[in-house]
Amino acid sequence: MTTPDESKEFTELQFQFIFGACLGLSNQKIAEQCEISEEIVATTMRSVFAKAGLGTRVELVMFARAALNAYPRRNSGR
Numbered sequence: 001m002t003t004p005d006e007s008k009e010f011t012e013l014q015f016q017f018i019f020g021a022c023l024g025l026s027n028q029k030i031a032e033q034c035e036i037s038e039e040i041v042a043t044t045m046r047s048v049f050a051k052a053g054l055g056t057r058v059e060l061v062m063f064a065r066a067a068l069n070a071y072p073r074r075n076s077g078r
Contacts, residue, residue, distance in 0.1 A: 008051050010048065010051065013034075013044060014044060014047065014048050014051075016030075016034065017030055017041060017044055017045055017048060018048060018060060018064050019064075020033065021045070021057050021060050021061060021064075022060075022061050022064050022065075027041040027042050027045065028041075048060065
């Protein structure tokens, strides 16, 4: 792991790629779904890893799950 860059927020595109990684999609599959080049996905994912201070997709998935669990769930009224 590297040191996270806490001064930067994730962009909407980066969130889409994080979600794709959490679904187990490859860069190629993410690129196909977003109709962009695989190179753009790879470059953007490197930015995601740098911002979060991570080095692997497994770390990214764990990071995303921890972030989701940090927010209280809303009462759905059920």
